[in-house]
Amino acid sequence: MEKKFKSLSIAHFLSKFGTENDCFEHLVQLKWGNKYACGHCGNKKYCKAVRLYDRQCSRCSYIESPTSGTIFHKIKFSLVKAFQIVYFLATNKKGISSCQLARTLQLRQKTCWLFKQKIMRAMESTNRHPLEGNVEIVEFEIGHISKKEDRELKDTTQKVLIAIEKKSLGASRIYATELQDLGVDICRKFILKKVSLDATIHAIDKSPFNNLKSEGLMVELFDSSNTKMNSSTSKRVVNCLKNWITTIHCNVKYLQQYLDEYCYRHNRHLMKEEIIDDLLGRMVRHKPAPYKTFIV
Ligand SMILES: [Zn+2]
Structure with a gap:
């Protein structure tokens, strides 16, 4: 990248x-570009305000800065x-x-x-660009050190669910969410937001995932012992994400924001x-x- x-x-x-x-x-x-609209009344016309870049609404006199x-x-x-x-x-x-x-x-x-x-x-996902094609869903844990109120250090782990869109030999786009538990409803909502209904989902054959077929999704389930399930692409993505979290942000209090940041950059790695x-x-x-x- x-x-x-x-x-x-x-x-x-x-x-x-x-x-x-x-x-x-x-x-x-x-x-504003060429489409100014007053933030107060919606009027489309403005005049210059005292400060150079501010704009003043010609109807209600509301002054707004950039x-x-x-x-x-x-x-x-x-x-x-x-x-x-x-x-x-x-x-x-x-x-x-x-x-x-x-x-x-x-x-x-x-x-x-x-x-x-x-x-x-x-950087948070807008949910406007769901993953397409072959999408692998992987659950994993991230360990980190968190401070308790009495300032002692405590090792904790947090569960993360990641959806990986695979193209050629790589992961073209990813989305991730932290999980308090692997509840059926949380997984379902995450997948329905982040994955297109036309995609084929690859996941382990267990409770949160084997219910997805009833949502009209195309799901290919694997036995957890099947080594083909976690492809080398997915393993690489998960390891990179875990290493990034644990080495750069060892005290992760805001895990979801860091997941959003990581996915945002990953999904735009071809942009300059x-x-x-x-x-x-x-x-x-x-x-x-x-x-x-x-x-x-
Ligand atoms: Zn106005």
Whole structure:
């Protein structure tokens, strides 16, 4: 994946988004383009406001900035640095930790952590592109260390369900969800959201999966001892995901967000510059994510 992004160097990126004006102009295009509509009354006409990139509704006088109502809402640091966080998160094969971001961009680690969490919200699947063709469903466990309230460390494991769309010899697209238990209903909902009704599902012959046939899905079930079931592709995908989670994010409190981040990048590994615009566009369309929504 890394090689495919080589053409989009940080120097190239900064030549496009090196100033606050560059970033504001890009957000204006992503947010309004040629289709301005007042966020308050829906009116289509505006006039200039006092601040350069703000727009004021000609009917109700509501003033809106390019960042309001988006993930950039009330951002406390420069847009140049915010765009660079998006760049690093979208283009680094393994993502980037908030500590690395803080060192690179001279920001507080907590600031980077929060903004990264917001970006990860925008990476969440829209469920508009279900997997097609041959789709393998695999359940596995991820072990990690979590802190208890008394600050002792505790080893825990979490179950994950992953759907892998296989093309040629590789995994073209993937989706994953954390599971509290392998409940029939959770599996069913996940598969119906993420897998096309025309796909052929390959899964182990056990409770959550053998009920899928009754949903009208094409399902090929394997005995759990059948070595053909977990193909080398699926094993590779699962091992890479587990290694990424346990080495980069050893203290995983927000597993679903990390799964979303991993799947987002995997599913766009053939994109070059488009991944930046895709992610920025998602962040502009996504409603604001205040800090309190990240407290669990
Ligand atoms: Zn208005």
